[in-house]
Amino acid sequence: MQRPAPPLTPRTESFWRSGEDGTLRIATCQACGWRLHPPRPVCPNCHARDISFEPVSGQGVIHSFTINRYQLSPSMQPPYVLAEVEMIEQKSLILLTNIVNCAVEDVRIGMPVSVTFDHVEDAWIPVFQP
Amino acid sequence: MIEQQAVISGTGISNVGRRLHQDPWSLTADAALAAIADAGLTPEHIDGLATYPGATGSTPGITGAGVEDVRAMLGLKTRWHTGGSELPGQLGSVINAILAVGSGLAEHVLCFRTVWESSAQDQLGGRSATLQSRAAREMNQWYEPYGAGYSTYGALSMQRYMHESGATRAQLGQIAVNARANAALNPLAVYKSPLSIEDYLDSRMISDPLCLYDCDVPVDGSVAFVISRADSKLIDRGRAITFEAIGSAAGLNACAAMMWSRTELKPSDVKLAELYDGFSILAVLWLEALGLVPKNKTGEFLQNGTRISRTGQLPLNTGGGQLSGGRLHGYGQLHQACLQLRGNGDTRQISPRPEVAVVSSGTTNFSSCLLLSRH
Numbered sequence: 112m113q114r115p116a117p118p119l120t121p122r123t124e125s126f127w128r129s130g131e132d133g134t135l136r137i138a139t140c141q142a143c144g145w146r147l148h149p150p151r152p153v154c155p156n157c158h159a160r161d162i163s164f165e166p167v168s169g170q171g172v173i174h175s176f177t178i179n180r181y182q183l184s185p186s187m188q189p190p191y192v193l194a195e196v197e198m199i200e201q202k203s204l205i206l207l208t209n210i211v212n213c214a215v216e217d218v219r220i221g222m223p224v225s226v227t228f229d230h231v232e233d234a235w236i237p238v239f240q241p
Numbered sequence: 242m243i244e245q246q247a248v249i250s251g252t253g254i255s256n257v258g259r260r261l262h263q264d265p266w267s268l269t270a271d272a273a274l275a276a277i278a279d280a281g282l283t284p285e286h287i288d289g290l291a292t293y294p295g296a297t298g299s300t301p302g303i304t305g306a307g308v309e310d311v312r313a314m315l316g317l318k319t320r321w322h323t324g325g326s327e328l329p330g331q332l333g334s335v336i337n338a339i340l341a342v343g344s345g346l347a348e349h350v351l352c353f354r355t356v357w358e359s360s361a362q363d364q365l366g367g368r369s370a371t372l373q374s375r376a377a378r379e380m381n382q383w384y385e386p387y388g389a390g391y392s393t394y395g396a397l398s399m400q401r402y403m404h405e406s407g408a409t410r411a412q413l414g415q416i417a418v419n420a421r422a423n424a425a426l427n428p429l430a431v432y433k434s435p436l437s438i439e440d441y442l443d444s445r446m447i448s449d450p451l452c453l454y455d456c457d458v459p460v461d462g463s464v465a466f467v468i469s470r471a472d473s474k475l476i477d478r479g480r481a482i483t484f485e486a487i488g489s490a491a492g493l494n495a496c497a498a499m500m501w502s503r504t505e506l507k508p509s510d511v512k513l514a515e516l517y518d519g520f521s522i523l524a525v526l527w528l529e530a531l532g533l534v535p536k537n538k539t540g541e542f543l544q545n546g547t548r549i550s551r552t553g554q555l556p557l558n559t560g561g562g563q564l565s566g567g568r569l570h571g572y573g574q575l576h577q578a579c580l581q582l583r584g585n586g587d588t589r590q591i592s593p594r595p596e597v598a599v600v601s602s603g604t605t606n607f608s609s610c611l612l613l614s615r616h
Contacts, residue, residue, distance in 0.1 A: 117382035177396030
């Protein structure tokens with residue numbers, strides 16, 4: 112399926128391009144280490160302004176998921192799985208994503224998953240697989 | 242508390258339906274003039290306007306009239322107005338009116354909410370066509386590459402809730418079944434044909450475990466209220482609805498906690514709940530946030546649907562909610578609460594007439610709740 116590419120803006124470009132070398136990077140506070148997603152210019156934890164993108168393991172656990180059966184996007188053919196994946200590095204660090212390379216009916220809450228990337232235009236879109 | 246210095250003096254509602262193809266300004270006028278007359282006032286008395294989401298910055302059908310449209314149409318002379326979408330829920334516009342009245346900026350504020358989504362979708366060729374004209378927003382990049390939509394969020398919430406609580410679809414489906422049973426007695430509701438739990442369980446999946454009947458329905462319609470100073474000599478105080486407390490904090494739990502911190506009343510005093518049900522799971526989350534049901538116990542609470550029926554311990558969404566009544570965006574819930582508190586619920590009036598009701602609107606950090614009484 113062909114995903115719509117996200118617009119690359121100064122605030123988020125580093126996230127969307129991160130997967131070019133196969134590594135997921137998350138905006139991280141350089142003062143307290145808090146990881147924040149989506150990227151923002153201030154740490155909500157300690158209010159430091161020094162935020163930069165740091166690699167994470169790419170490992171996570173499915174927090175919730177749904178099998179979408181409705182044509183929400185003109186270019187994406189249902190059914191497909193949308194999920195919230197909680198990264199192992201930090202509780203509450205949750206990415207909305209797709210689960211790929213897995214039968215839709217086999218997805219479960221608590222399932223360990225790892226990141227892979229779908230390259231669309233200038234973006235490497237993080238998706239997850241068992 | 243400032244909210245106790247304001248009351249709902251009048252309520253009004255237009256025709257509500259699918260594909261009415263009626264001018265949304267005309268629908269707004271129907272509701273507004275009815276509310277003003279119900280308050281015992283005339284348009285000359287209205288000196289404030291409040292609405293959600295205002296005339297600009299929304300998709301076709303979501304907003305049927307803005308502040309200036311209504312001021313010009315009704316020839317109002319206002320001292321204060323507000324219209325916008327970044328509010329604590331759709332009923333944040335009513336909270337704005339309460340604040341204006343309580344602070345002395347205005348005496349009688351007309352609040353209104355007009356939707357014409359059903360006709361807009363009909364004219365433009367469906368929901369996706371109306372969404373395509375949405376201005377590009379920062380947040381869109383986080384769901385468009387994944388093919389997510391509004392239903393995704395309802396589905397993810399429902400799946401997680403079922404996982405944590407052990408609730409089943411057969412239990413949660415009672416929200417939709419109950420709404421339909423109440424809608425059958427509401428002349429303005431859009432879906433009145435009987436719906437059984439078997440129908441619910443057999444229905445088409447939109448985004449598992451969210452099925453067709455878990456989703457509210459876009460309609461055309463307008464609802465209006467007049468928010469007046471509680472000490473106004475012009476209104477009939479005996480018919481006015483009192484604001485016992487308001488909650489405007491970001492997040493359902495914080496919102497409810499704020500509301501309860503502003504009153505002596507307790508969740509056990511609530512005899513009617515008119516809760517936001519854009520997806521049925523939202524009503525579940527509101528029930529628990531408001532302390533009406535213990536956390537993760539709503540599945541059991543909903544068993545067989547008896548407790549939330551009109552004759553149960555906590556009647557819920559007595560006009561059919563947004564699931565069967567139509568998406569009037571929180572204003573419909575508030576309208577139904579006023580009818581019930583005043584004893585004007587006709588064949589769906591609950592008995593004894595409730596003294597205290599709670600109303601909620603919105604979800605996530607975009608939420609508000611109102612505790613109402615007829616004292």
